[in-house]
Structures are given as C-alpha cells and as structure tokens.
Amino acid sequence: RPFDPQGKAWLSQTLPRIIRQTGIGAPARVARILKAKGAAGVLSEITLIEGSWSKRVYFTELLKSPGLDSATVRQALEQAGREIDSDYELASLLISSDQLLVDDATRRAYFDAARTIQSDYEMRRVFSSALKRGPVAPDLLAGVLDASTAIDSDYELAELLVQVARLQPLDARTRVPFLKALT
Numbered sequence: 001r002p003f004d005p006q007g008k009a010w011l012s013q014t015l016p017r018i019i020r021q022t023g024i025g026a027p028a029r030v031a032r033i034l035k036a037k038g039a040a041g042v043l044s045e046i047t048l049i050e051g052s053w054s055k056r057v058y059f060t061e062l063l064k065s066p067g068l069d070s071a072t073v074r075q076a077l078e079q080a081g082r083e084i085d086s087d088y089e090l091a092s093l094l095i096s097s098d099q100l101l102v103d104d105a106t107r108r109a110y111f112d113a114a115r116t117i118q119s120d121y122e123m124r125r126v127f128s129s130a131l132k133r134g135p136v137a138p139d140l141l142a143g144v145l146d147a148s149t150a151i152d153s154d155y156e157l158a159e160l161l162v163q164v165a166r167l168q169p170l171d172a173r174t175r176v177p178f179l180k181a182l183t
Contacts (some may be wrong), residue, residue: 020049023057030061039065039072043079052086056093059084063097073100074109081113090114091122095129104137111144120153124160131167138173145177157181 003011019025033041039062046058059080063073077097084090094114101107107130114126127144130136136144145164151157161181164170170178 020045021051021054023054026054026057027061030058030065034062034065039068039076043076046079047083052084052089055080055084056086056089059093060096063093063100068100070100070103070106073097074106077106077109077113081109081116087117087119087122090117091119091126094126098129098133101130101133104140107136107140108143111140111147115147115150120151120156123147123151124153124156127160128163131163135168138171141168141174142177145174145181148181 019029029045030042033045037044042058042062046055046062049055049058059076062068062076077094080090080093084093090113094110098110101110110130111127114123114130117123117126127148131144135141141164148157148160151160161178164178168174
C-alpha cells in the first residue's frame with residue numbers, strides 16, 4: 001500500500017534522525033558528507049546527533065579520513081569536548097585519535113577536551129595515552145598537571161604523576177605544577 005503524503009512527510013523527517021542516532025552506515029555517510037560538504041559539513045551533521053555514542057562514531061570516522069589538516073583535527077577535538085557528554089565515549093574518542101597529535105595546538109585542543117571529563121579514571125587514561133606519544137611542550141605539560149588536580153582518586157593521580165616523572169622532562173615551568181599535583 002503506498003504512503004499517503006503525510007506518511008511520506010513523516011518518513012522523510014524521521015528516517016534521517018534514526019540513521020544519525022543509530023550510527024547505521026556512519027562510515028559511508030561521513031565519507032559522502034565529507035566529499036560533498038567538507039569537514040565542516042560532517043561537523044555540522046554531528047551537532048544534530050543527540051547521543052554520545054553516535055557522536056563518537058561520527059567523530060571517529062571523520063578523524064580516520066585521510067588528508068585532514070591539523071586545523072580540522074583541532075576543530076573536531078574542540079567540538080567533541082563540548083558535545084560528547086559521556087566520559088567513556090569522549091575518552092574512547094580521544095585515545096583512538098592520539099596519533100593525530102602532531103603539533104602543540106592540536107595537543108592543546110586534545111587536553112582541553114580531556115579536561116571536560118569528570119571521571120578520574122577516564123581523565124587519567126586520556127592524559128596517559130597522550131603522554132605516551134612523546135614529550136609535550138612545557139606549557140602543555142603544565143596545563144595537564146594543573147588539570148590533573150581535578151583527579152580526586154589518589155591512585156589515578158599517582159599513576160599519572162609516576163608516568164609524567166618517567167616520560168617527561170621537568171623544568172622550571174613544570175616543576176611547580178608537578179609538586180602542586182603531588183599535594
């Protein structure tokens with residue numbers, strides 16, 4: 001039986017929302033939007049998604065796209081920090097994209113997004129993952145150490161600080177925030 005005009009109108013409004021919210025066909029959809037509208041189109045589409053899981057799926061697909069410039073990566077990380085409400089989903093996205101931290105500005109966007117995480121465990125996981133990529137600039141490390149004071153769990157904070165002491169050189173700019181995080 002054919003749809004009446006009201007049924008067609010309802011389906012044309014409802015189907016895109018269902019596809020967005022469920023993440024069905026996200027890889028192909030992101031590729032299609034990226035080709036037609038660029039990264040800005042994908043980021044606009046992500047804003048229309050309501051759930052953290054689907055947002056993470058779309059962000060992940062965008063960040064896996066070849067040829068993204070660092071400005072687009074920064075913009076995606078900043079938007080993810082604002083729009084993904086789930087600590088787990090945001091941490092998963094950040095950890096899966098830590099190989100994109102190619103410059104200090106991108107790392108800053110990454111760490112700023114991580115600072116929106118409320119879970120001590122997830123925040124420590126994200127910071128640890130990024131620090132494993134190699135030394136970061138002293139001002140970024142100082143920012144991570146300042147943000148680490150929000151970690152209430154003694155265990156999680158200790159794990160992070162031990163990792164920092166092993167992997168990062170401490171200098172005049174980072175020593176004070178490191179010692180502050182210890183107290």
